[in-house]
Amino acid sequence: MTGGVITKVTRANSAAIRAAADVLRAGGLVAIPTETVYGLGADATDATAVARIYAAKGRPSFNPLISHVSDLAAARRIAQFDDAALRLAALWPGPLTLVLPKAQDCPVAELALAGLPTIAVRVPAHPVARELIAVFGKPIVAPSANRSGHVSPTDAQHVVADLDGRVDLVLDGGATPVGVESSIVACLNGTTRLLRPGGLPRAEMERALGHRFALAEDLPLMADGDEAPIAPGMLASHYAPRARLRLNSDRVNEGEAVLAFGATLLPGAKQAAMSLNLSERGDLVEAAANLFSHLRALDAADVTSIAVMPVPPEGLGEAINDRLARAAAPRP
Ligand code: TXA
Ligand code: MG
Numbered sequence: 001m002t003g004g005v006i007t008k009v010t011r012a013n014s015a016a017i018r019a020a021a022d023v024l025r026a027g028g029l030v031a032i033p034t035e036t037v038y039g040l041g042a043d044a045t046d047a048t049a050v051a052r053i054y055a056a057k058g059r060p061s062f063n064p065l066i067s068h069v070s071d072l073a074a075a076r077r078i079a080q081f082d083d084a085a086l087r088l089a090a091l092w093p094g095p096l097t098l099v100l101p102k103a104q105d106c107p108v109a110e111l112a113l114a115g116l117p118t119i120a121v122r123v124p125a126h127p128v129a130r131e132l133i134a135v136f137g138k139p140i141v142a143p144s145a146n147r148s149g150h151v152s153p154t155d156a157q158h159v160v161a162d163l164d165g166r167v168d169l170v171l172d173g174g175a176t177p178v179g180v181e182s183s184i185v186a187c188l189n190g191t192t193r194l195l196r197p198g199g200l201p202r203a204e205m206e207r208a209l210g211h212r213f214a215l216a217e218d219l220p221l222m223a224d225g226d227e228a229p230i231a232p233g234m235l236a237s238h239y240a241p242r243a244r245l246r247l248n249s250d251r252v253n254e255g256e257a258v259l260a261f262g263a264t265l266l267p268g269a270k271q272a273a274m275s276l277n278l279s280e281r282g283d284l285v286e287a288a289a290n291l292f293s294h295l296r297a298l299d300a301a302d303v304t305s306i307a308v309m310p311v312p313p314e315g316l317g318e319a320i321n322d323r324l325a326r327a328a329a330p331r332p
Helices: 014-025 047-057 072-076 083-089 127-136 156-163 202-209 284-300 317-328
Strands: 008-011 030-033 038-043 066-068 096-101 118-122 169-172 183-188 191-196 244-246 257-260 275-277 305-308
Touching: 008 014, 014 030, 014 038, 014 127, 014 169, 030 127, 030 156, 038 047, 038 066, 038 127, 038 156, 083 096, 083 183, 083 202, 118 183, 156 169, 156 284, 183 202, 191 202, 244 317, 257 284, 275 284, 284 305, 284 317
Parallel strands: 008 169, 030 169, 066 118, 096 183, 244 305, 257 275, 257 305
Antiparallel strands: 030 038, 096 118, 183 191
16 A cells, blocks of 8 residues: 555545545555544554554654544543543534543554553544544544645645655545644643644633643653654644745735735735735634645745734634744754
8 A cells, every 4th residue: 555656536425435444444544634634544553554654744753643533432442531521522523632541452553652651532523534434433543644844734635745655545525624733632630731722722622621721831742753742832843834934024025925814915015926815804713724725835936935924812823823833933
């Protein structure tokens, strides 16, 4: 598997989903649309298949993967839920990943957990992901379906651009509606921490929880690599376009491209090499959905610098600003 030069891309109807389940059963890799971003999926219980994910992504280290399951009952077969975890699980299906102690007799391959005693679990809401998990009948591990260090794919063509020939099948379910990765919350030792802001706004999760998250800042880093296991947010550079990003820009310099937000036109914007707007009406949900595809498009225009307008930090703005800060971080 994954030996072919050209990857098959197919519209995600029921026949294609059954074919995808067969690929997974044979130990192959399938790119799957979820409501957040496309995932690079494999049979979670097959260590060889999991290893193929790392090879395909070109990950420098074996960082742990999210296990995707159909419902809470299936999640409880692989992870242990405390009260806080159960309250948050009421928000499933959706763009929320929980990091929990793994269950006794957890069938997920050790490699997918990178040797950790904890496991990341998610119940996605996207109908294609849900149908595939149901037909396959086992947990599917899936990181975002991009090469290591690239931005996450929000449509099937992004997947092909990064992973052509390295994935057996791409299920094309169109553009992903949310556009940023899932929010990741750890419920461990009686404490809940937001490890990665994402597609589910903090306020919604804290409302379900009944209190605020503990600070994630004092978490130890458990590994290095481009996507560090315990606190991905502490990692300097991950979502990395080639062009430099100038965040919170109030003007556009000569030769720069612009990533705009809202209706205001920055000084110098008319001369910009290229300009794309995350959301002209200043809608953060629309902005999240456009974030990665706009970054890719501006980067492809071959400019050395992109002026990024300020994005307000509330709601999905927290995740958007987090991804922008990472994309702007200097690379080693
Ligand atoms: O929206 C998403 O979450 C997408 C879709 C495909 O589900 N997936 C995704 O996976 O973004 P990935 O591998 O690109 O990012 C998952 C993050 C990584 O930073 C990983 O280190 C962290 O989750 N993670 C996984 N298991 C963990 C664990 N046991 N403890 C702490 N962090 C963990
Ligand atoms: Mg990723």
